[in-house]
Amino acid sequence: MNDKFEINQLAKEDSWRLFRIIGELVEGFDRLSGIEPAVTIYGAARLQPGTYDYEKTREIAYLIGKEGFNVITGGGPGAMEAANLGAHEAGVKSIGLNIQLPEEQVSNAFTNVSLSFNHFFARKIMLVKYSTAFIIIPGGMGTLDELTEVLTLIQTKKIKPFPVILFNSAYWKGFLEWLQGQALANGYITDDDLKLLRLSDEPKEVVDIITSWYLRQAITGRQAI
Numbered sequence: 001m002n003d004k005f006e007i008n009q010l011a012k013e014d015s016w017r018l019f020r021i022i023g024e025l026v027e028g029f030d031r032l033s034g035i036e037p038a039v040t041i042y043g044a045a046r047l048q049p050g051t052y053d054y055e056k057t058r059e060i061a062y063l064i065g066k067e068g069f070n071v072i073t074g075g076g077p078g079a080m081e082a083a084n085l086g087a088h089e090a091g092v093k094s095i096g097l098n099i100q101l102p103e104e105q106v107s108n109a110f111t112n113v114s115l116s117f118n119h120f121f122a123r124k125i126m127l128v129k130y131s132t133a134f135i136i137i138p139g140g141m142g143t144l145d146e147l148t149e150v151l152t153l154i155q156t157k158k159i160k161p162f163p164v165i166l167f168n169s170a171y172w173k174g175f176l177e178w179l180q181g182q183a184l185a186n187g188y189i190t191d192d193d194l195k196l197l198r199l200s201d202e203p204k205e206v207v208d209i210i211t212s213w214y215l216r217q218a219i220t221g222r223q224a225i
Contacts, residue, residue, distance in 0.1 A: 020118065020119075024117055024118065024122040025122050025125065027115065028097075028122065031115055032095070032113075032126060032129070032130050035093055035095065035113070038069060038070040038093070038132065039070075039131060039133045039134070040072040040073070041061060041073050041134075041137065042073075042079070042134065042135070042136050042137065042139065042146045042147065043057060043079025043080065043138060043139045043143055044078045044079050044139035044140055045077050045078040045080065045139075046078050047078035047079045048078070049081075052168075053079065053137055053138050053167075053171075054082045055082070056137075056167065056168070057082035057086065057167075058083070058085050059203040060086065060167070060203040060207065061083040061084070061086025061087045062086035062089050063207045064090070064206075064210065065087045065089075065090025065092040067207060067210075067211050069092065069132075069210070070087070070092045070093035070095060071083055071087035071092065072097065072126075073096055074097055074127065074142075075095075075096025075097050075098035075099075075114060075115075076096075077108055078139075079137040079138075079139060080096065081108035081110060082137075085108075085110040088110040088112065093112060094112050095111060095112075095113040096110075096113070096114045096115070097123050097126050098115065099117050099118075099120060099123050100116060100117065124149065128149075128150060128153065128159065132162055133162050133163040133164075133209075133210040133213065134147075135167060135206060136165065136167065137168070138167075138171040138172070147164070151193070151196055151197070154196055155193055155196065161196065162213075163213050164196055164197055165197075165198045165210075166199050166200070167200055167201070167206060168201060169199050169200075169201050172199065176199070179194060
């Protein structure tokens with residue numbers, strides 16, 4: 001009897017969890033609809049103000065904003081804060097999609113559009129859905145997870161082949177060597193998969209990659225019409 005009661009309680013909890021997930025998605029769609037064009041910037045929450053990657057992230061976001069792109073981040077500290085700060089200084093929409101965690105993830109003060117998520121996958125959908133490019137600043141497990149998810153979505157043609165740019169070649173060198181020496185050499189990925197990644201050390205070059213790609217797509221769209 002007790003076992004049956006516990007199973008029923010678990011089923012009810014799962015049902016209510018489903019409604020909460022739907023609620024997060026609906027709020028995200030409502031709040032973010034119309035923010036395009038936008039660029040998502042991923043990176044370490046532990047990145048400190050004043051460091052090289054922090055200041056370069058801020059510069060990238062500022063330059064992106066001046067080109068008319070809104071900026072989306074995970075809404076927390078570190079690289080996310082730097083990107084939101086740069087967007088704020090550029091006067092564009094600075095979007096932070098925060099995640100509720102027991103520690104570390106606290107919303108930064110430089111967003112003018114802010115949402116809070118309890119479920120990682122709902123947040124991930126929003127980080128990708130409205131973006132026309134992805135910039136990956138050095139980071140840890142979460143950053144690698146977000147990077148590989150974006151690449152998988154492009155590889156499987158679930159989203160368009162948007163620019164995916166790794167910033168700071170010294171940081172990503174070992175990762176790229178592993179992809180070539182192990183994953184590619186053993187046939188687990190293809191040359192085309194590797195070509196999805198762009199590498200840059202200059203904020204202006206990052207912006208040029210994104211703007212040139214965006215303009216090409218706009219021209220193609222008009223010609224198609």
